[in-house]
Amino acid sequence: MTTEFNTAIVRIQRFNPDQDEKPYLDTFQVPLENDPTLLDALQLIKTTMDGSVTFRKSCRHAICGSCAMNVNGRNLLVCHQPLMKHLNRKGEVTIRPLPYLPIIKDLVVDRSSFWAQYQRVKPWLVPPADVPDKEFRMTPEEVAALHDAETCIMCGACYSACSVIGMTKAYIGPHALLKSFLRVLDPRDTIPAERLADVAQGDGVARCHTIFNCIDACPKGLDPTLAIETLRNLSRKRQAFAAQRNERQKSLAIG
Amino acid sequence: MYKTSGFISFVLRRVSGVALVLYLFMHMWVIGSINQGPEVFDARLNLVQTPLFKVLEVALLAAVVYHGLDGIRLLIINQFRVTDYRKSLFYAVLAVSVLLVIAGGIPIILFMLQGT
Numbered sequence: 001m002t003t004e005f006n007t008a009i010v011r012i013q014r015f016n017p018d019q020d021e022k023p024y025l026d027t028f029q030v031p032l033e034n035d036p037t038l039l040d041a042l043q044l045i046k047t048t049m050d051g052s053v054t055f056r057k058s059c060r061h062a063i064c065g066s067c068a069m070n071v072n073g074r075n076l077l078v079c080h081q082p083l084m085k086h087l088n089r090k091g092e093v094t095i096r097p098l099p100y101l102p103i104i105k106d107l108v109v110d111r112s113s114f115w116a117q118y119q120r121v122k123p124w125l126v127p128p129a130d131v132p133d134k135e136f137r138m139t140p141e142e143v144a145a146l147h148d149a150e151t152c153i154m155c156g157a158c159y160s161a162c163s164v165i166g167m168t169k170a171y172i173g174p175h176a177l178l179k180s181f182l183r184v185l186d187p188r189d190t191i192p193a194e195r196l197a198d199v200a201q202g203d204g205v206a207r208c209h210t211i212f213n214c215i216d217a218c219p220k221g222l223d224p225t226l227a228i229e230t231l232r233n234l235s236r237k238r239q240a241f242a243a244q245r246n247e248r249q250k251s252l253a254i255g
Numbered sequence: 256m257y258k259t260s261g262f263i264s265f266v267l268r269r270v271s272g273v274a275l276v277l278y279l280f281m282h283m284w285v286i287g288s289i290n291q292g293p294e295v296f297d298a299r300l301n302l303v304q305t306p307l308f309k310v311l312e313v314a315l316l317a318a319v320v321y322h323g324l325d326g327i328r329l330l331i332i333n334q335f336r337v338t339d340y341r342k343s344l345f346y347a348v349l350a351v352s353v354l355l356v357i358a359g360g361i362p363i364i365l366f367m368l369q370g371t
Contacts, residue, residue, distance in 0.1 A: 073258060099257055161257045163265060210329050212261035212341045229333050 005091040007031050008083055010041050012053060013096040015103050023103065025094070026050070030083070038078035038086065038095065039067055042107075055107035062219060065155030069107055070096040075157035075217040098160035113169040114159050121172065121180040121198065126191045132253035136188050149182040149227060151220050158224055161217035164207055171207040172199065174214035174224035181227035184234060187252055192234075193242035200235035208232075264345050268325050271318035278315055309367035313360040320355045324348045 007029045015023035028049055030041045039057055046053045058066040062080040069078050071086055072094055086093045101109035127136075158174040159165055165173055172180075180199050184192045199205050205228050214224040234241050256262075285303055288295045302308070328344045331337065337344075 075257070161259075163257060163262055166256070209265055210261075210332070211259075211265045212338065213257055213259055215338055215341070216259050216261065217257075223338055226336055226338050229336070 005032060005087065007091070008041065008087055009090070009092040010045065010083075011092060011094040012042075012045070012106070013094075014053070014106050015097075016052075016105055017103070026053075032084060036083050038069075038071060038081050038083050038093070041083050042078065042095070053107075054105045063153055065153040068098055068155040068157045068160075068219075070099055070160075075099075075161045077155060077157070077219045080219075098156055100160050100162075100166040101156075109156075109160070111156055114156050114173065114175065117159075117171075117173045117176040118154070118179065121176045121183075121195065122191075123176070123179045123183070125183060125186060125189055127188050128190055128249055128253070130253065134254045136252050137254045138187055138252075142185070142187055145185050146182055147223060147226065148220075149178050149222060152178055152182075152222055153220060155219060157217040157219055158214035158222075161213040163211050163213060164209060168203075168207075170203045172204050174208075174228065177205065177208075177231060178222065178224045178227045181231050184231065187245065187248050189245070190249070192245050193238045196231065196235040196238035196241065199231050200238075205229075205232040205235065260342050260345050264325060264328075264348075267321055271322040271325075274314070274318040275322060278318070304370070306367050309363055312363050313356065316359045316363070317352065317356045320359075321348070321352045324352055 008031075010028045010030050011025045012028065013023050014020070014026045028045045030036070030044055036044070039060065042053065042055055043057070046055075055069070056066040057079065058064040060079045062077045065077070067078045068075060071078065071081065072088070075098060078095070083093065095107065097103050097107045097109045101111065101114070104110050152175065154175060156175065158178075162171070162174055164171045177199060180195050183189050184195050189195075208225070208228045210225060210229075212225055215222075218224070285299045288299045325345075325348050328348050332341055332344065
């Protein structure tokens with residue numbers, strides 16, 4: 001924690017593909033009054049110093065996932081991180097766009113591959129044809145087995161931290177595999193065998209090299225690697241798992 | 256590039272894995288020469304007794320030890336679902352690898368020095 005500074009030196013990676021040949025760092029001085037967040041600093045730079053600085057933001061409460069960026073080499077949500085916490089001994093912080101993704105402008109990246117892989121795993125629930133009058137009732141154990149995967153905010157921090165994504169965009173990616181895990185383990189879902197067959201293909205769980213960057217990067221403390229390992233194990237016995245799911249669904253509906 | 260301890264472990268695992276595959280071909284090149292007669296076999300065996308190959312033997316030991324221990328680390332993490340310990344286990348693997356390479360490398364280097 002660096003408290004001896006009155007101002008912080010914020011270095012922002014700039015790149016306008018229409019003008020620049022390659023990215024470069026632009027430096028701004030930001031006052032440290034009122035303990036600003038990294039997003040506050042970016043907003044101050046944009047409104048008072050250089051209106052052309054481009055970045056995504058929306059909710060400012062770490063729930064929309066828009067403002068994921070790379071700060072001092074680590075992916076995080078800039079809206080809930082104090083600027084002071086990320087200053088080095090010289091009072092500097094370096095903000096870059098999410099790595100391994102094409103840059104649209106400055107800190108804004110093209111997430112097309114991220115969303116394409118997300119759609120590929122059919123992230124929606126496929127419930128039984130007979131919907132109960134009241135509700136489906138899951139057990140506490142079934143909820144615990146999801147490991148809070150439903151709290152993923154799709155910020156892309158894990159995806160762009162994954163070294164495999166850096167090598168090939170064909171890999172499904174930790175975000176989509178985490179969503180697939182959520183659906184596969186959801187007792188209401190009727191197509192777990194189909195999902196497991198999909199992720200068992202060459203660009204799925206087998207591509208994970210257990211580097212754990214996804215865990216390090218997740219701002220919500222989720223564990224995509226564990227989800228991928230679970231999918232890997234289940235995909236080997238998917239027919240038996242699907243049969244169990246059919247049995248389970250007979251007692252799932254209440255009312 | 257997203258550099259973490261996990262990334263470092265991945266790079267070391269890859270490099271040591273490739274090194275082991277290269278060693279395998281080297282090993283077959285030496286051992287396989289037995290079919291070409293004792294002269295060829297002796298010549299190749301003498302070649303790998305040179306100081307350069309003794310140093311490479313220490314590197315081979317490092318590759319074997321690290322690759323094996325890191326594999327065990329991943330098995331433990333996956334089998335016992337202990338991803339929270341991924342970093343401490345990586346540092347433990349590094350420490351044990353260094354100790355084993357020192358313990359195994361000293362006799363190799365001493366043997367090399369005796370021969371010169």
